[in-house]
Amino acid sequence: MPGAAGTVLITGASSGIGAATARRLAARGHDLVLIARREERLKALAAELSAEHGTAVVAAPLDLEHTEELADALTAVLAALPGPLAGAVLAAGHGRGHGPVREADSAPWESQLRVNLLAPMIVTRQLLPELDARGGDLVLVGSVFGTRPSPGYAAYSATKHGLAGFVRSLAEEERPPGGCRICLISPGATNTEFASVLSGAPAPRVHQVTDWPYHPLLAEDVAAAVEWAMSRPGHARIAELTLDPADARY
Ligand SMILES: NC(=O)c1ccc[n+]([C@@H]2O[C@H](COP(=O)([O-])OP(=O)(O)OC[C@H]3O[C@@H](n4cnc5c(N)ncnc54)[C@H](OP(=O)(O)O)[C@@H]3O)[C@@H](O)[C@H]2O)c1
Numbered sequence: 001m002p003g004a005a006g007t008v009l010i011t012g013a014s015s016g017i018g019a020a021t022a023r024r025l026a027a028r029g030h031d032l033v034l035i036a037r038r039e040e041r042l043k044a045l046a047a048e049l050s051a052e053h054g055t056a057v058v059a060a061p062l063d064l065e066h067t068e069e070l071a072d073a074l075t076a077v078l079a080a081l082p083g084p085l086a087g088a089v090l091a092a093g094h095g096r097g098h099g100p101v102r103e104a105d106s107a108p109w110e111s112q113l114r115v116n117l118l119a120p121m122i123v124t125r126q127l128l129p130e131l132d133a134r135g136g137d138l139v140l141v142g143s144v145f146g147t148r149p150s151p152g153y154a155a156y157s158a159t160k161h162g163l164a165g166f167v168r169s170l171a172e173e174e175r176p177p178g179g180c181r182i183c184l185i186s187p188g189a190t191n192t193e194f195a196s197v198l199s200g201a202p203a204p205r206v207h208q209v210t211d212w213p214y215h216p217l218l219a220e221d222v223a224a225a226v227e228w229a230m231s232r233p234g235h236a237r238i239a240e241l242t243l244d245p246a247d248a249r250y
Contacts, residue, residue, distance in 0.1 A: 005030045005031075006031070006083060006084055006086025006087070006132065007031040007033060007056075007081050007083045007084065008025050008032055008089060008230075009035065009081075009087075009088040010025075010032060010033070010034055010035065010089045011036065011064065011092040011119075011120075012092030013032075013035060014036035014041035015041065016091075016190070016194060016219045017091045017187070017190065017192060017219045018091035018092065019045055019219070020220045020223035021226045022034055022057075024224065024226070024227045025089075025227065026052070026055045028227065030055065030086065030087075031056040031083055032056075032057045033060055033077060033080075033082075034046060034057060035061075035062050035092070036061070036092060037063050038061070039059065042059035042060070042061060045059075046058070046059045058077075058080060058081075058082060060077045062074075062077070064092050064114070064115050064119035065114045065115050065119070067118045067119055075126075078126070078127075078130055081130075085127065085131050085136060086131075086132055086136055086137065087131070087138065087139070088124075088127050088131065088136075088137070088139070089226055090120045090138075090140045090141065092115060093116040093143075093159075094111070094112065094115055095153060095156040095194065095197070095198045096197055097109060097112060097155060098152055098155075099152060101154050104154075108155070112159050113155070113159055116156070117159045117163055117166070120166075121166055124140075128174070134176060135176030135180065136180045136181070137180065137183065137229070138174075138182050139229060140167050140185070141186075141187070142160050142184050142186040143157075143187060143188075144186050144242060144250070145160050146161050146163060146186055147161070164186070171239060181237050182237070182239075183229045183238050183239065183240070184239070184240045184241070185225055185229065185241050185243070186242045187217055187222045187242075187244075188217060188244035188248055188250070189214070189216040189248060189250075190218065190221070214247045215246070215247055216245050217243055221243060225243055
């Protein structure tokens, strides 16, 4: 039987902010669809959450970089939903290929544009008709680099600026009732595998921010913000929310 709280689809669910969000939402009684590439991670998390909370959790391994195939792949995922779609949290993203623009390769730029910007746009377009028309929640994870200049991260910053523009425009199109509640959550530095992916370090990916000159956020901090935004009463929309490490100066 579907969980009473409804199903939430999460991209980037194999680690970091997405995985922490999955844990929070499962504890609130949501059934889940978990999307990322690393199938074993998704399956392990699905088993953990089903055992702990009794929720239905579907692991849906998908490479979001393959944007040409995304619509068909998502159609298959949506056909296997455990119940009506109450919300979606689009957290998948990476910053691989950072460095000065003068020294940049095109391939990581293209990958970032696909995973961080085009994929959430395509996924959003496909999910909107599936989301609860009384006000299903769509939360997109941006970044503080989507509002600030970020030397060394120009491509990543461009994808997150682009995402912010997409979300702000979408939110003017979508209003409940009859439309969805749209929220942009923009974290600052967060202690996840992100930095490890960024540096191109070999597997296994690790949390590696011990040398940072401030205390980063934890994935759980961002997940708590996502859960808070999604659990506001129907008349209230958290349009945008920025989280920063309290002692950070970028
Ligand atoms: N950590 C930070 O400092 C920070 C700050 C601001 C914003 N953010 C944003 O927060 C979001 C989550 O990042 P995180 O910090 O939680 O880092 P993370 O632990 O590295 O998580 C990134 C997630 O994205 C997934 N992903 C990456 N490429 C993918 C692809 N091609 N197809 C499908 N899934 C893919 C990864 O799964 P697989 O590798 O298994 O596919 C993983 O689940 C990202 O959008 C990031 O830009 C992070």
